[in-house]
Amino acid sequence: xxxxxxxxxxxxxxxxxxxxxxxxxxxxxxxxxxxxxxxxxxxxxxxxxxxxxxxxxxxxxxxxxxxxxxxxxxxxxxxxxxxxxxxxxxxxxxxxxxxxxxxxxxxxxxxxxxxxxxxxxxxxxxxxxxxxxxxxxxxxxxxxxxxxxxxxxxxxxxxxxxxxx
Numbered sequence: 001x002x003x004x005x006x007x008x009x010x011x012x013x014x015x016x017x018x019x020x021x022x023x024x025x026x027x028x029x030x031x032x033x034x035x036x037x038x039x040x041x042x043x044x045x046x047x048x049x050x051x052x053x054x055x056x057x058x059x060x061x062x063x064x065x066x067x068x069x070x071x072x073x074x075x076x077x078x079x080x081x082x083x084x085x086x087x088x089x090x091x092x093x094x095x096x097x098x099x100x101x102x103x104x105x106x107x108x109x110x111x112x113x114x115x116x117x118x119x120x121x122x123x124x125x126x127x128x129x130x131x132x133x134x135x136x137x138x139x140x141x142x143x144x145x146x147x148x149x150x151x152x153x154x155x156x157x158x159x160x161x162x163x164x165x
Contacts, residue, residue, distance in 0.1 A: 044058070044059060044153060044154075044155075045058075045151055045152065045153035045154075046058050046067050046151065046152045046153075047149050047150070047151045048067065048068065048069050048149065048150045048151075048152075049069075049105075049148065049149050049150075050069055050072045050081075050144070050147050050148075050149075050150075051072075052069075054068065055067055055068035055084070055086070056068070056152075058098075058152060058155045060155050060156070060157045061156075061157055062089055062091060062093065062157040062160060063088065063089050064088065065085060065086065065087060065093075065127075065155065065157075066084075066085070066086030066088070066132075067083060067084065067085055067086070067152055068083070068084045068086075069081060069082075069083060069084075069150065070082040070083065070084045070134055072144050072147060073144060074143065074144055075138055076138070076140075077140065077141075078138060078139050078140040078141055078142060078143070079102075079138070079139045079142055079143060079144045079147050080136060080137070080138050080139070081102075081136070081137050081138075081139060081147075081150060082134050082135070082136050082137075083134065083135050083136075083137060083150075083152075084132050084133070084134055085123075085127050085132065085133055085134075085135060086131075086132045087127045087128065087129060087130065087131060087132075087133075088130065089129060089130070090129050090130060090162070091129055091160045091161060091162050092126050092127065092128055092129050092160075092161040092162075093123075093126060093127040093157045093158055093159070093160060093161075094123075094126040094127075094158050094159040094160075094161060095122065095123065095126075095158030095159050096122070096123040096127060096155070096156065096157055096158045097120065097121065097122050097123075097154070097155070097156040097158060098120075098121045098152050098153065098154055098155045098156070099118055099119075099120060099121070099152070099153050099154040100118060100119050100120075100121045100137055100139075100150065100151070100152060101116050101117070101118040101150070101151040101153070102116065102117055102118075102139050102142060102147060102149065102150045102151070103115050103116035103117060103142070103147075103148060103149060104142070104146050104147070104148045105148030105149055109148075111148065111149060112148070117139070117140075117141060117142070119137075119139075121135075121137060121152075123135055123158070126161070
């Protein structure tokens with residue numbers, strides 16, 4: 001019995017050292033998993049700023065869809081935004097849907113917390129294959145001068161129509 005107790009007492013520091021190594025390895029795996037999850041989420045939302053050049057890329061089940069702000073103007077106590085959607089695929093997309101969020105930004109260029117608004121968007125017309133199409137979205141409650149960002153997320157490509165020759 002003393003021999004078992006002595007072995008256990010000698011093994012305890014070794015097991016504790018293994019435990020700290022295991023904790024370190026577990027933390028490293030958690031960090032790597034967080035990076036992988038973030039990479040997977042990349043492309044599922046696009047944030048655009050009025051006046052900024054360029055476009056964002058949404059990753060969809062049909063491939064990539066480009067989105068850019070074409071125009072921002074005052075409309076009925078709010079803002080009317082024209083978004084350009086670009087479809088590089090060979091399929092026409094009908095019934096596209098997305099969540100549109102908008103709001104102001106602070107002095108650091110970050111969205112103002114708890115001041116964002118959102119709406120659901122369903123494209124009224126199909127997005128033709130291999131082309132750009134503009135869609136108008138009205139954003140109530142914010143003037144163009146106060147609009148700091150627009151975020152498009154939850155994109156669904158809708159029906160896919162392959163054109164035959």
